[in-house]
Amino acid sequence: MPIDKPQFSVAIIGGGVAGMTLTIALAKRGIDVRIYEQAPQFTEIGAGIAFSPNAKQAMEQCDPLVHEAYLRVATSSGSPDKINTWYDFVDSYTGSEQWLFDVTRDAPADGCHRAHFLEEMIKLVPEGVAQFNKHLDKIMENGRSNPLTLNFSDGTTAEADIVIGSDGIKSSVRGILFGQDAPEAKPTYTHRYAYRGLLNMDNAIKALGKDLATNRTMHMGQDGHVLTFPVAHGKILNVVAFRYDTDEWTDARLVVPTTKESAKQDFKDWGAKVRALLDLLEDKLDKWAIFDLGDHPLPTYAKGRVAVIGDAAHATGPHHGAGAGICIEDSAILAELLHTAWNRLEEQSTKVAKTETLEKVLEVFDAVRRERTQWLVQSSRDSVELYEWRDRLCKRDPAKLKEQILWRNHKIWRVDIRDMVAEANRKLEEQIV
Numbered sequence: 001m002p003i004d005k006p007q008f009s010v011a012i013i014g015g016g017v018a019g020m021t022l023t024i025a026l027a028k029r030g031i032d033v034r035i036y037e038q039a040p041q042f043t044e045i046g047a048g049i050a051f052s053p054n055a056k057q058a059m060e061q062c063d064p065l066v067h068e069a070y071l072r073v074a075t076s077s078g079s080p081d082k083i084n085t086w087y088d089f090v091d092s093y094t095g096s097e098q099w100l101f102d103v104t105r106d107a108p109a110d111g112c113h114r115a116h117f118l119e120e121m122i123k124l125v126p127e128g129v130a131q132f133n134k135h136l137d138k139i140m141e142n143g144r145s146n147p148l149t150l151n152f153s154d155g156t157t158a159e160a161d162i163v164i165g166s167d168g169i170k171s172s173v174r175g176i177l178f179g180q181d182a183p184e185a186k187p188t189y190t191h192r193y194a195y196r197g198l199l200n201m202d203n204a205i206k207a208l209g210k211d212l213a214t215n216r217t218m219h220m221g222q223d224g225h226v227l228t229f230p231v232a233h234g235k236i237l238n239v240v241a242f243r244y245d246t247d248e249w250t251d252a253r254l255v256v257p258t259t260k261e262s263a264k265q266d267f268k269d270w271g272a273k274v275r276a277l278l279d280l281l282e283d284k285l286d287k288w289a290i291f292d293l294g295d296h297p298l299p300t301y302a303k304g305r306v307a308v309i310g311d312a313a314h315a316t317g318p319h320h321g322a323g324a325g326i327c328i329e330d331s332a333i334l335a336e337l338l339h340t341a342w343n344r345l346e347e348q349s350t351k352v353a354k355t356e357t358l359e360k361v362l363e364v365f366d367a368v369r370r371e372r373t374q375w376l377v378q379s380s381r382d383s384v385e386l387y388e389w390r391d392r393l394c395k396r397d398p399a400k401l402k403e404q405i406l407w408r409n410h411k412i413w414r415v416d417i418r419d420m421v422a423e424a425n426r427k428l429e430e431q432i433v
Protein backbone atom coordinates (compact mmCIF):
# COMPACT_ATOMS: atom_id res chain seq x y z
CA MET A 1 0.00 0.00 0.00
CA PRO A 2 1.42 3.45 -0.88
CA ILE A 3 2.51 5.58 2.06
CA ASP A 4 2.23 9.30 2.64
CA LYS A 5 5.15 11.60 1.96
CA PRO A 6 7.78 12.29 3.12
CA GLN A 7 9.55 9.26 1.70
CA PHE A 8 11.62 8.74 4.86
CA SER A 9 13.05 10.54 7.86
CA VAL A 10 16.73 10.65 8.80
CA ALA A 11 18.06 11.07 12.35
CA ILE A 12 21.68 12.18 12.69
CA ILE A 13 23.35 11.68 16.06
CA GLY A 14 26.11 14.20 16.84
CA GLY A 15 26.77 17.66 15.46
CA GLY A 16 30.50 17.72 14.66
CA VAL A 17 31.88 18.26 11.16
CA ALA A 18 30.42 14.95 9.93
CA GLY A 19 26.92 15.43 11.36
CA MET A 20 26.70 19.10 10.41
CA THR A 21 27.78 18.62 6.81
CA LEU A 22 25.44 15.65 6.35
CA THR A 23 22.55 17.60 7.86
CA ILE A 24 23.13 20.56 5.55
CA ALA A 25 23.57 18.30 2.51
CA LEU A 26 20.31 16.44 3.22
CA ALA A 27 18.31 19.55 4.07
CA LYS A 28 19.48 21.19 0.83
CA ARG A 29 18.23 18.12 -1.06
CA GLY A 30 14.79 18.47 0.53
CA ILE A 31 15.16 15.33 2.67
CA ASP A 32 13.42 15.13 6.04
CA VAL A 33 16.32 15.31 8.53
CA ARG A 34 16.80 15.95 12.26
CA ILE A 35 20.11 16.22 14.10
CA TYR A 36 20.41 15.38 17.81
CA GLU A 37 23.41 16.77 19.71
CA GLN A 38 24.21 16.00 23.33
CA ALA A 39 25.70 19.45 24.04
CA PRO A 40 23.50 22.51 24.71
CA GLN A 41 24.63 24.00 21.38
CA PHE A 42 26.97 23.29 18.47
CA THR A 43 30.49 23.82 19.82
CA GLU A 44 34.05 23.64 18.62
CA ILE A 45 37.34 23.68 20.45
CA GLY A 46 39.70 26.65 20.21
CA ALA A 47 42.08 25.22 17.62
CA GLY A 48 42.90 25.33 13.95
CA ILE A 49 41.90 22.87 11.28
CA ALA A 50 43.19 22.40 7.74
CA PHE A 51 41.30 21.02 4.77
CA SER A 52 42.79 19.18 1.80
CA PRO A 53 41.62 19.41 -1.84
CA ASN A 54 39.42 16.31 -1.55
CA ALA A 55 37.71 17.88 1.48
CA LYS A 56 36.96 21.05 -0.46
CA GLN A 57 35.49 19.05 -3.33
CA ALA A 58 33.39 17.15 -0.79
CA MET A 59 32.16 20.42 0.72
CA GLU A 60 31.11 21.55 -2.77
CA GLN A 61 29.35 18.22 -3.30
CA CYS A 62 27.49 18.50 0.03
CA ASP A 63 26.40 21.94 -1.06
CA PRO A 64 28.28 24.82 -2.72
CA LEU A 65 27.29 26.99 0.27
CA VAL A 66 29.38 24.75 2.59
CA HIS A 67 32.44 25.35 0.43
CA GLU A 68 31.71 29.09 0.28
CA ALA A 69 31.39 29.11 4.09
CA TYR A 70 34.86 27.58 4.36
CA LEU A 71 36.40 29.92 1.79
CA ARG A 72 35.21 32.90 3.85
CA VAL A 73 37.39 31.78 6.78
CA ALA A 74 40.22 29.92 4.97
CA THR A 75 43.78 31.22 5.41
CA SER A 76 46.82 30.24 3.32
CA SER A 77 50.51 30.78 3.96
CA GLY A 78 51.61 34.42 4.10
CA SER A 79 54.21 34.32 1.30
CA PRO A 80 52.62 34.52 -2.18
CA ASP A 81 55.03 31.88 -3.52
CA LYS A 82 53.92 29.43 -0.82
CA ILE A 83 50.15 29.51 -1.35
CA ASN A 84 50.19 25.90 -2.62
CA THR A 85 52.72 24.65 -0.05
CA TRP A 86 51.16 22.07 2.25
CA TYR A 87 54.14 22.29 4.58
CA ASP A 88 57.78 23.28 4.57
CA PHE A 89 59.52 20.50 6.48
CA VAL A 90 62.37 21.80 8.64
CA ASP A 91 64.81 20.21 11.06
CA SER A 92 63.97 21.86 14.37
CA TYR A 93 65.81 19.38 16.48
CA THR A 94 69.45 19.99 15.79
CA GLY A 95 68.88 23.67 16.49
CA SER A 96 69.30 25.03 13.00
CA GLU A 97 65.69 25.13 11.66
CA GLN A 98 67.28 23.90 8.46
CA TRP A 99 64.85 23.62 5.52
CA LEU A 100 64.72 19.98 4.39
CA PHE A 101 62.00 19.81 1.71
CA ASP A 102 58.51 21.00 0.93
CA VAL A 103 55.33 19.24 -0.11
CA THR A 104 53.11 21.24 -2.43
CA ARG A 105 49.64 20.82 -3.80
CA ASP A 106 48.08 21.54 -7.17
CA ALA A 107 45.82 24.03 -5.38
CA PRO A 108 46.00 26.36 -2.35
CA ALA A 109 46.78 24.76 1.01
CA ASP A 110 44.84 26.43 3.77
CA GLY A 111 43.26 26.12 7.18
CA CYS A 112 41.01 28.01 9.52
CA HIS A 113 39.95 28.54 13.11
CA ARG A 114 37.49 25.73 13.89
CA ALA A 115 35.04 28.05 15.62
CA HIS A 116 35.01 30.46 12.66
CA PHE A 117 34.05 27.66 10.25
CA LEU A 118 31.43 26.39 12.66
CA GLU A 119 29.83 29.85 12.91
CA GLU A 120 29.50 29.91 9.12
CA MET A 121 28.08 26.38 8.95
CA ILE A 122 25.49 26.97 11.67
CA LYS A 123 23.92 29.58 9.38
CA LEU A 124 23.25 26.79 6.84
CA VAL A 125 21.33 24.50 9.22
CA PRO A 126 17.61 25.22 8.74
CA GLU A 127 15.57 26.34 11.74
CA GLY A 128 14.01 23.50 13.75
CA VAL A 129 16.30 20.75 12.39
CA ALA A 130 18.70 20.64 15.36
CA GLN A 131 17.80 19.47 18.85
CA PHE A 132 20.23 19.95 21.74
CA ASN A 133 20.84 18.28 25.12
CA LYS A 134 19.95 15.00 23.42
CA HIS A 135 22.39 12.26 24.36
CA LEU A 136 21.44 9.07 22.50
CA ASP A 137 21.34 5.98 24.71
CA LYS A 138 19.45 3.35 22.71
CA ILE A 139 17.95 2.57 19.32
CA MET A 140 14.92 0.24 19.31
CA GLU A 141 13.51 -1.62 16.31
CA ASN A 142 9.72 -1.95 16.25
CA GLY A 143 9.22 -4.28 13.32
CA ARG A 144 11.04 -4.18 10.02
CA SER A 145 8.77 -1.76 8.24
CA ASN A 146 8.25 0.72 11.08
CA PRO A 147 10.41 3.65 12.12
CA LEU A 148 13.21 3.10 14.63
CA THR A 149 12.84 4.62 18.09
CA LEU A 150 15.65 6.69 19.59
CA ASN A 151 15.93 6.89 23.38
CA PHE A 152 17.73 9.87 24.87
CA SER A 153 19.22 10.27 28.35
CA ASP A 154 16.67 12.96 29.26
CA GLY A 155 13.91 10.34 28.97
CA THR A 156 12.57 11.61 25.65
CA THR A 157 12.23 9.59 22.45
CA ALA A 158 12.14 10.30 18.73
CA GLU A 159 11.44 8.25 15.62
CA ALA A 160 13.25 7.98 12.33
CA ASP A 161 13.40 5.57 9.39
CA ILE A 162 17.20 5.61 9.31
CA VAL A 163 19.79 6.57 11.94
CA ILE A 164 23.28 7.89 11.19
CA GLY A 165 25.77 8.00 14.05
CA SER A 166 28.21 10.86 13.59
CA ASP A 167 28.91 10.91 17.30
CA GLY A 168 32.67 10.91 17.20
CA ILE A 169 35.46 8.69 18.47
CA LYS A 170 33.54 7.63 21.60
CA SER A 171 30.43 6.87 19.53
CA SER A 172 27.37 5.48 21.31
CA VAL A 173 25.98 4.32 17.96
CA ARG A 174 29.12 2.23 17.31
CA GLY A 175 28.64 0.68 20.74
CA ILE A 176 25.01 -0.10 19.89
CA LEU A 177 26.01 -1.73 16.58
CA PHE A 178 28.85 -3.88 17.91
CA GLY A 179 28.25 -4.12 21.67
CA GLN A 180 29.76 -1.73 24.23
CA ASP A 181 32.47 -4.23 25.18
CA ALA A 182 33.44 -5.38 21.69
CA PRO A 183 37.00 -4.52 20.59
CA GLU A 184 35.55 -2.47 17.69
CA ALA A 185 33.76 -0.23 20.17
CA LYS A 186 37.05 0.80 21.79
CA PRO A 187 39.60 3.17 20.29
CA THR A 188 43.35 2.55 20.74
CA TYR A 189 46.00 4.90 22.14
CA THR A 190 48.50 5.59 19.34
CA HIS A 191 51.27 6.49 21.80
CA ARG A 192 51.14 10.13 20.84
CA TYR A 193 49.80 13.12 22.68
CA ALA A 194 49.61 16.75 21.65
CA TYR A 195 49.64 20.26 23.08
CA ARG A 196 47.60 22.76 21.09
CA GLY A 197 47.60 26.53 21.08
CA LEU A 198 46.49 29.61 19.15
CA LEU A 199 49.12 32.35 19.28
CA ASN A 200 49.07 36.00 18.41
CA MET A 201 50.91 36.19 15.08
CA ASP A 202 53.05 39.20 16.04
CA ASN A 203 54.40 37.28 19.02
CA ALA A 204 54.93 34.16 16.91
CA ILE A 205 56.93 36.19 14.38
CA LYS A 206 59.17 37.43 17.21
CA ALA A 207 59.81 33.81 18.27
CA LEU A 208 60.21 32.15 14.86
CA GLY A 209 60.93 34.90 12.35
CA LYS A 210 58.46 35.95 9.64
CA ASP A 211 59.13 33.16 7.16
CA LEU A 212 58.61 30.26 9.55
CA ALA A 213 55.72 31.87 11.42
CA THR A 214 53.56 33.05 8.55
CA ASN A 215 54.00 29.98 6.32
CA ARG A 216 52.77 26.44 6.98
CA THR A 217 55.67 24.64 8.69
CA MET A 218 56.28 21.10 9.92
CA HIS A 219 59.05 21.24 12.54
CA MET A 220 60.56 17.75 12.52
CA GLY A 221 62.58 16.14 15.28
CA GLN A 222 63.34 12.96 17.16
CA ASP A 223 60.21 11.42 18.71
CA GLY A 224 58.12 14.53 18.23
CA HIS A 225 56.98 17.17 15.73
CA VAL A 226 55.42 20.60 15.89
CA LEU A 227 53.16 21.83 13.13
CA THR A 228 52.14 25.43 12.66
CA PHE A 229 49.84 27.18 10.21
CA PRO A 230 48.21 30.61 10.10
CA VAL A 231 44.47 30.99 10.66
CA ALA A 232 42.07 33.95 11.09
CA HIS A 233 43.43 35.59 7.92
CA GLY A 234 46.95 35.54 9.29
CA LYS A 235 46.26 37.11 12.68
CA ILE A 236 46.66 33.87 14.64
CA LEU A 237 49.16 31.01 14.44
CA ASN A 238 47.78 27.53 15.12
CA VAL A 239 50.33 25.33 16.92
CA VAL A 240 50.15 21.59 17.60
CA ALA A 241 53.13 19.96 19.34
CA PHE A 242 53.12 16.13 19.26
CA ARG A 243 55.19 13.81 21.40
CA TYR A 244 55.83 10.10 21.10
CA ASP A 245 54.91 8.35 24.35
CA THR A 246 56.09 4.89 25.44
CA ASP A 247 53.51 4.71 28.22
CA GLU A 248 49.87 3.65 28.08
CA TRP A 249 47.13 6.29 28.42
CA THR A 250 45.31 5.35 31.60
CA ASP A 251 42.97 8.34 32.04
CA ALA A 252 39.38 7.75 30.87
CA ARG A 253 39.41 11.29 29.45
CA LEU A 254 41.08 11.88 26.09
CA VAL A 255 41.84 15.49 27.00
CA VAL A 256 43.43 16.34 30.35
CA PRO A 257 44.61 19.62 31.84
CA THR A 258 48.35 20.26 31.92
CA THR A 259 50.80 23.15 32.01
CA LYS A 260 53.12 24.96 29.67
CA GLU A 261 55.99 23.68 31.83
CA SER A 262 55.11 20.12 30.84
CA ALA A 263 55.26 21.06 27.14
CA LYS A 264 58.56 22.88 27.61
CA GLN A 265 59.98 19.89 29.45
CA ASP A 266 58.94 17.56 26.60
CA PHE A 267 60.76 19.73 24.05
CA LYS A 268 63.72 20.79 26.20
CA ASP A 269 66.23 19.12 23.84
CA TRP A 270 64.86 20.88 20.75
CA GLY A 271 66.14 23.98 18.94
CA ALA A 272 65.80 27.45 20.40
CA LYS A 273 63.04 28.57 18.03
CA VAL A 274 60.65 25.75 18.85
CA ARG A 275 61.33 26.29 22.55
CA ALA A 276 60.63 30.03 22.16
CA LEU A 277 57.39 29.17 20.33
CA LEU A 278 56.20 26.84 23.08
CA ASP A 279 57.01 29.51 25.64
CA LEU A 280 54.20 31.57 24.09
CA LEU A 281 51.55 28.98 25.02
CA GLU A 282 49.14 29.72 27.87
CA ASP A 283 50.35 28.64 31.32
CA LYS A 284 47.43 26.23 31.65
CA LEU A 285 46.70 24.09 28.64
CA ASP A 286 45.19 20.80 27.59
CA LYS A 287 47.00 17.64 26.62
CA TRP A 288 45.26 15.62 23.91
CA ALA A 289 45.71 11.86 23.75
CA ILE A 290 45.67 10.69 20.14
CA PHE A 291 43.47 7.63 19.83
CA ASP A 292 42.25 5.92 16.66
CA LEU A 293 40.31 2.88 15.45
CA GLY A 294 43.37 1.32 13.78
CA ASP A 295 43.74 -1.81 15.93
CA HIS A 296 40.16 -2.95 15.44
CA PRO A 297 38.82 -1.55 12.15
CA LEU A 298 35.06 -1.96 11.91
CA PRO A 299 34.00 -4.96 9.76
CA THR A 300 31.08 -2.87 8.50
CA TYR A 301 29.86 0.71 8.87
CA ALA A 302 26.20 -0.29 8.72
CA LYS A 303 23.74 -2.80 10.05
CA GLY A 304 20.13 -2.67 8.86
CA ARG A 305 19.02 0.95 8.91
CA VAL A 306 21.74 2.20 11.30
CA ALA A 307 25.20 3.37 10.21
CA VAL A 308 28.22 5.24 11.50
CA ILE A 309 30.16 7.92 9.62
CA GLY A 310 33.10 10.22 10.42
CA ASP A 311 35.21 9.54 13.51
CA ALA A 312 32.49 7.22 14.82
CA ALA A 313 33.35 4.88 11.92
CA HIS A 314 37.05 5.51 11.28
CA ALA A 315 38.62 7.83 13.85
CA THR A 316 42.17 8.50 12.72
CA GLY A 317 45.24 10.18 14.14
CA PRO A 318 45.55 13.69 12.70
CA HIS A 319 48.87 13.22 10.91
CA HIS A 320 47.52 13.69 7.39
CA GLY A 321 45.39 16.65 8.47
CA ALA A 322 42.59 14.82 6.73
CA GLY A 323 40.34 13.30 9.41
CA ALA A 324 37.64 15.92 9.14
CA GLY A 325 38.01 16.08 5.37
CA ILE A 326 37.29 12.39 5.03
CA CYS A 327 34.24 12.88 7.31
CA ILE A 328 32.96 15.41 4.77
CA GLU A 329 33.54 12.87 1.98
CA ASP A 330 31.30 10.47 3.94
CA SER A 331 28.61 13.15 4.15
CA ALA A 332 28.81 14.00 0.45
CA ILE A 333 28.48 10.38 -0.64
CA LEU A 334 25.80 9.37 1.85
CA ALA A 335 23.73 12.47 1.06
CA GLU A 336 23.79 11.64 -2.64
CA LEU A 337 22.85 8.00 -2.03
CA LEU A 338 19.95 9.05 0.18
CA HIS A 339 18.87 11.56 -2.44
CA THR A 340 18.83 8.83 -5.09
CA ALA A 341 16.76 6.66 -2.75
CA TRP A 342 14.42 9.57 -1.99
CA ASN A 343 13.73 10.13 -5.68
CA ARG A 344 13.28 6.43 -6.32
CA LEU A 345 10.80 6.06 -3.47
CA GLU A 346 8.81 8.99 -4.74
CA GLU A 347 7.91 6.78 -7.70
CA GLN A 348 7.38 3.60 -5.73
CA SER A 349 6.61 4.35 -2.11
CA THR A 350 5.61 1.36 -0.02
CA LYS A 351 6.72 0.55 3.52
CA VAL A 352 8.60 -2.55 2.38
CA ALA A 353 10.31 -0.75 -0.48
CA LYS A 354 11.32 2.00 1.94
CA THR A 355 13.02 -0.30 4.43
CA GLU A 356 14.75 -2.34 1.74
CA THR A 357 15.95 0.72 -0.11
CA LEU A 358 17.37 2.34 3.03
CA GLU A 359 19.21 -0.87 3.91
CA LYS A 360 20.69 -0.95 0.39
CA VAL A 361 21.80 2.66 0.71
CA LEU A 362 23.78 1.83 3.83
CA GLU A 363 25.19 -1.38 2.34
CA VAL A 364 26.49 0.59 -0.62
CA PHE A 365 27.82 3.34 1.65
CA ASP A 366 29.76 0.73 3.59
CA ALA A 367 31.06 -0.90 0.41
CA VAL A 368 32.38 2.31 -1.10
CA ARG A 369 33.80 3.94 2.03
CA ARG A 370 35.49 1.31 4.17
CA GLU A 371 38.72 0.72 2.25
CA ARG A 372 39.71 4.37 1.73
CA THR A 373 38.83 5.52 5.22
CA GLN A 374 40.55 2.59 6.97
CA TRP A 375 43.65 3.04 4.83
CA LEU A 376 43.82 6.65 6.07
CA VAL A 377 43.89 5.46 9.69
CA GLN A 378 46.90 3.21 9.03
CA SER A 379 48.67 5.75 6.85
CA SER A 380 48.30 8.38 9.55
CA ARG A 381 50.09 6.00 11.93
CA ASP A 382 52.87 5.49 9.36
CA SER A 383 53.16 9.21 8.62
CA VAL A 384 53.82 10.26 12.17
CA GLU A 385 56.72 7.78 12.25
CA LEU A 386 58.16 9.65 9.27
CA TYR A 387 57.76 13.12 10.80
CA GLU A 388 59.42 11.95 14.02
CA TRP A 389 62.37 10.16 12.39
CA ARG A 390 61.25 6.81 13.74
CA ASP A 391 60.69 5.06 10.40
CA ARG A 392 63.39 2.40 10.08
CA LEU A 393 63.85 2.76 6.31
CA CYS A 394 63.66 6.53 5.91
CA LYS A 395 65.25 7.59 9.19
CA ARG A 396 66.28 11.26 8.68
CA ASP A 397 66.83 11.07 4.92
CA PRO A 398 64.91 14.05 3.41
CA ALA A 399 64.55 12.49 -0.05
CA LYS A 400 63.15 9.23 1.29
CA LEU A 401 60.88 11.04 3.74
CA LYS A 402 59.52 13.30 1.01
CA GLU A 403 58.82 10.37 -1.31
CA GLN A 404 56.82 8.57 1.37
CA ILE A 405 54.92 11.66 2.47
CA LEU A 406 54.12 12.62 -1.11
CA TRP A 407 52.53 9.39 -2.37
CA ARG A 408 50.44 9.03 0.74
CA ASN A 409 49.07 12.54 0.43
CA HIS A 410 48.47 12.22 -3.28
CA LYS A 411 46.26 9.21 -2.54
CA ILE A 412 44.18 11.45 -0.27
CA TRP A 413 44.20 14.64 -2.34
CA ARG A 414 44.13 13.48 -5.97
CA VAL A 415 40.65 12.08 -6.20
CA ASP A 416 37.49 13.18 -7.95
CA ILE A 417 34.64 13.19 -5.45
CA ARG A 418 32.09 13.42 -8.28
CA ASP A 419 33.45 10.13 -9.62
CA MET A 420 33.14 8.58 -6.15
CA VAL A 421 29.55 9.75 -5.92
CA ALA A 422 28.75 8.48 -9.42
CA GLU A 423 30.28 5.09 -8.64
CA ALA A 424 28.29 4.84 -5.40
CA ASN A 425 25.07 5.78 -7.19
CA ARG A 426 25.77 3.25 -9.91
CA LYS A 427 26.14 0.52 -7.28
CA LEU A 428 22.88 1.58 -5.64
CA GLU A 429 21.00 1.68 -8.92
CA GLU A 430 22.14 -1.90 -9.60
CA GLN A 431 20.78 -2.99 -6.22
CA ILE A 432 17.40 -1.30 -6.27
CA VAL A 433 16.19 -2.03 -9.83
Ligand SMILES: Cc1cc2nc3c(=O)[nH]c(=O)nc-3n(C[C@H](O)[C@H](O)[C@H](O)COP(=O)(O)OP(=O)(O)OC[C@H]3O[C@@H](n4cnc5c(N)ncnc54)[C@H](O)[C@@H]3O)c2cc1C
Pocket residue numbers: 013014015016017018019036037038039048049050051134135136137166167168169170171172173194240288290309310311312316317318321322323324325326327
Ligand atom coordinates in the same frame (compact mmCIF):
# COMPACT_ATOMS: atom_id res chain seq x y z
C1 LIG B 1 45.06 17.31 17.34
C2 LIG B 1 44.10 17.09 16.19
C3 LIG B 1 44.25 17.84 15.03
C4 LIG B 1 43.41 17.61 13.93
N1 LIG B 1 43.59 18.35 12.80
C5 LIG B 1 42.83 18.09 11.71
C6 LIG B 1 43.01 18.84 10.50
O1 LIG B 1 43.83 19.76 10.43
N2 LIG B 1 42.25 18.51 9.42
C7 LIG B 1 41.33 17.50 9.45
O2 LIG B 1 40.68 17.25 8.43
N3 LIG B 1 41.12 16.79 10.59
C8 LIG B 1 41.84 17.06 11.70
N4 LIG B 1 41.63 16.37 12.86
C9 LIG B 1 40.58 15.32 12.87
C10 LIG B 1 39.21 15.94 13.03
O3 LIG B 1 39.20 16.86 14.09
C11 LIG B 1 38.15 14.86 13.27
O4 LIG B 1 38.32 13.82 12.32
C12 LIG B 1 36.75 15.43 13.10
O5 LIG B 1 36.58 16.60 13.86
C13 LIG B 1 35.71 14.39 13.52
O6 LIG B 1 34.43 14.91 13.32
P1 LIG B 1 33.13 14.08 13.71
O7 LIG B 1 31.98 14.96 13.36
O8 LIG B 1 33.19 12.71 13.15
O9 LIG B 1 33.23 13.89 15.29
P2 LIG B 1 33.22 14.96 16.47
O10 LIG B 1 33.79 16.26 16.01
O11 LIG B 1 33.85 14.29 17.63
O12 LIG B 1 31.68 15.23 16.76
C14 LIG B 1 30.89 14.29 17.44
C15 LIG B 1 29.68 15.01 18.02
O13 LIG B 1 28.79 14.05 18.53
C16 LIG B 1 28.32 14.46 19.81
N5 LIG B 1 27.94 13.23 20.53
C17 LIG B 1 28.77 12.27 21.01
N6 LIG B 1 28.06 11.26 21.56
C18 LIG B 1 26.75 11.60 21.42
C19 LIG B 1 25.54 10.94 21.77
N7 LIG B 1 25.52 9.73 22.35
N8 LIG B 1 24.36 11.58 21.49
C20 LIG B 1 24.35 12.78 20.87
N9 LIG B 1 25.48 13.44 20.52
C21 LIG B 1 26.67 12.85 20.76
C22 LIG B 1 29.49 15.22 20.41
O14 LIG B 1 29.08 16.11 21.42
C23 LIG B 1 30.04 15.94 19.19
O15 LIG B 1 29.43 17.18 18.97
C24 LIG B 1 42.42 16.61 13.99
C25 LIG B 1 42.24 15.87 15.17
C26 LIG B 1 43.07 16.11 16.26
C27 LIG B 1 42.88 15.30 17.52
